[in-house]
Amino acid sequence: MKKNNKKVIILGGGLSGLAAGYELAKAGHKVTVLEKWxxxxxxxQTIEVNGFRFDTGPHRWYTKNNTVNKWMLDLLGDEVVKVPRLTRIYFDKKFFYYPIRLFNALFGIGPWQAIRAVVDYDFARxxxxxxxQNLLTMEDGYINQFGKTLYEIFFKRYSEKLWGEDCRNISIDWVGQRTRGLNILTLIKETLFKSRDIVSLVDEFSYPKRGVGRxxxxxxxxxxxxDGEIWTGTEVVKIIHNKEKIISVEVRDKKGKKSLKGDYFISSIPLSDLVKRLIPQIERKIISLAGKLRFRDEVQIALFVKKTHITKDTWIYVHPKEIPFMRVMEMDNWTDKLSPIGTTTLVFEIACNQGDSLWRKTDKEIIDLVTDAYIREFKLIKRNDVTFGFVHRVPKEYPVYHLGYNKDVGQIKKFLGKFDNLQLVGRNGTFRYNNMDHSVEMGLYAASNIIENTKRYDIESVNIEREYLEEKKIENIEDERVEEYENEKT
Ligand SMILES: Cc1cc2nc3c(=O)[nH]c(=O)nc-3n(C[C@H](O)[C@H](O)[C@H](O)COP(=O)(O)OP(=O)(O)OC[C@H]3O[C@@H](n4cnc5c(N)ncnc54)[C@H](O)[C@@H]3O)c2cc1C
Known part of the structure; x- marks a missing residue:
């Protein structure tokens, strides 16, 4: 192995930080990954409790980037399987397919609502x-794409449950990243022509058979x-800089504090945390902009159940406000390698804010809350089918795109750009609504910049595509990639 001597400190052991670390270690550089968990x-992550493996929320791998896909296949090889996807929306005691299938949606909502939906959509077009039009908010974006009726039925309730606030307070950018290019016309086209030129990546996805955490x-x-190092249980508490360079970080673990010097630093910790940890303290204006950045947190609840295939869904979006959780996934519909025979794990998600009344409830109270609600609403299991439950609290799960956030983020990044040996990667690290492939791609770019001693890999160019994230206008793109990979292997 080629030995290089750059010492790279990576802040955060999520996918972006690890992808950067892995590439740098392969190139012979000295890597230390610092992870607070x-x-x-x-x-x-995939968490294992008493032989049950469950993911921290539904994670399917799909990407439009062949290089990143091949990279994932090279990493995991035969651990990767294809999982058929069935995801539905639940409200008014009915299930609807998601992504929306036009006729299913129109029949499901009844003739009057369907007529209103079509008229509204035409009006919006x-x-x-x-x-x-000056489209600014999430509400503007959805209405422009789907019309008011479909927005109110299929998007408003869920979005407000997820964000905990009015869709008029969230930037249209979020809609852009989730559903840009998707509108009724593409749905009709998909329905009528069975995706001849618009192939969805949603019917099937790649997945590591022992869980996404692999x-x-x-x-x-x-x-x-x-020969790289991974320090878990290690929080970065200070980031020391001098003359437009990061010099070292101070970390805290169970044993106390330590200081660590490096030549290069890659940060995937939340952008606002990075700014606050810089010593000496930077301009007040930047600190106050960082203080404006908000994140939505989540409580995840796993119920271990003596039953299998309770539904056929990989996950279900649950819209009604009176049901506390917004999504439920069923692990045995992903692979049979995750739960002991004859059992499954149901994973529920409740978006919330750290410190609010839900966050502060005891684990038992939260487990009882979702168990009762699930049994009452769906009537698919009985209380004694549930053997036990587990609660996982996740701070800063979603960056909140408040109105004007991109101007604030832009100014912060411009300021941080002066640190020559610092690169920002990842979802909270760049304050961008990344999927896994985007975070990996950012990590690969950051590593390449260091390996090749260049700045030509533009991390900011990742995840700004204008197409709907779940579609690609190439036939059978996933199969094509796997085939490509198989050919290369042989
Ligand atoms: C519920 C849910 C479902 C999702 N579904 C999908 C999906 O279906 N498909 C898909 O592609 N993507 C999905 N994603 C997105 C995907 O999980 C993320 O894009 C990806 O995991 C982000 O990786 P990251 O490295 O950018 O960030 P993170 O995973 O946030 O990594 C950052 C790391 O930094 C650590 N850290 C923070 N502060 C400090 C500190 N001060 N010191 C040391 N360490 C610190 C954190 O603990 C964390 O481990 C989903 C995300 C969620 C939450």
Whole structure:
């Protein structure tokens, strides 16, 4: 193995930080990954409790980037399987397919609502052709794409449950990243022509058969094998800079504090935390902009159940406000390698804010809350089918795109850009609504910049595509990639 001597400190052991660390370690650089949790993986972990493995929320791998896909297949090899996806929306005691299938949606909501939906949609299209519109908010975005009726039925309730606030307070950018290019016309086209030129990546996805956490676990194993270091249970508390360079970090673990010097630093910790940890303190203006950045937190609840295939869904979006959880996933519909025979794990998500009344409830209270609600609403299991429950609290799960956030983020990043040996990567690290592939891609770019001693890999160019994230206008793109990979292997 080629030996290089750059010492790289990586802040955060999620997918972006680990991907950077893995590439750098492969290139022979000295890597130390600092992770505050006891385990790597960040937002994409698989937790094991008494023989049950469950993911921290539904994570399917799909990407439009062939290089990143091949990279994942190289990393995990035959651990990767294809999982058929069935995801539905639940409200008014009915299930609807998601992504929306036009006729299913129109029949499901009944004739009057369906007529209203079509009229509203036409109205939205005509309006957008005649008037130049200044679309700012999440509500503007959805109405422009789907019309008011479908927005109110399919998007408003869920979005407000997720964000805990009015859709008019959230930037249209979020809609752009989730559903740009998706509108009724594409739905009709998909329905009528069965995706001849618009192939969805949603019917099937790649997945590590022992859980999404294998991505991070495997990278950490490889980094250690290549003489890199992974320090879990280690929080970065100070980031020391001098003359436009980061010099060192101060970390805290169970044993106390330590200082660590490096030549290069890659940060995937939340952007606002990074700013606050810089010593000496930076301009007040930047600190106050960082203080404006908000994140939405989440409580995840796993129920271990003596039953299998309770539904056929990989996950279900649950819209009604009176049901406390917003999504429920069923692990045995992902693979049969995650739960002991004859059992499954249901994973519920409740978006909330750290310190609010839900966050402060005891684990038992939260487990009882979701168990009662699930049994009452769906009538699919009985109380004694549930053997036990487990609660996982996740701070800073979603960056909140408040109105004007991108101007604030832009100014913060411009300021941080003056630190020559610092790169920002990842979902909270760049304050961008990344999927796993985006975070990996950012990590790969950051590593390449250091390995090749260049700045030509533009991390900010990742995850700004204008297409709907779940679609690609190439036939059978996933199969094509796997085929490509198989050919290369042989
Ligand atoms: C519920 C849910 C479902 C999702 N579903 C999908 C999906 O279906 N498909 C998909 O592709 N993506 C999905 N994602 C997104 C995916 O999980 C993320 O994009 C990806 O895991 C982010 O990795 P990251 O490295 O950018 O960030 P993170 O995972 O947040 O990693 C940052 C790490 O930094 C650590 N850290 C923070 N502060 C400090 C500190 N001061 N010192 C040391 N360490 C620190 C954190 O503990 C964390 O481990 C989903 C996310 C969630 C939450």
């Amino acid at each position: 006891e385990k790597v993986g960040g937002l994409a 005509i309006k957008s052709r005649i008037f130049k 991505l991070a676990e495997k990278m950490a194993e490889e980094i250690k094998r290549l």
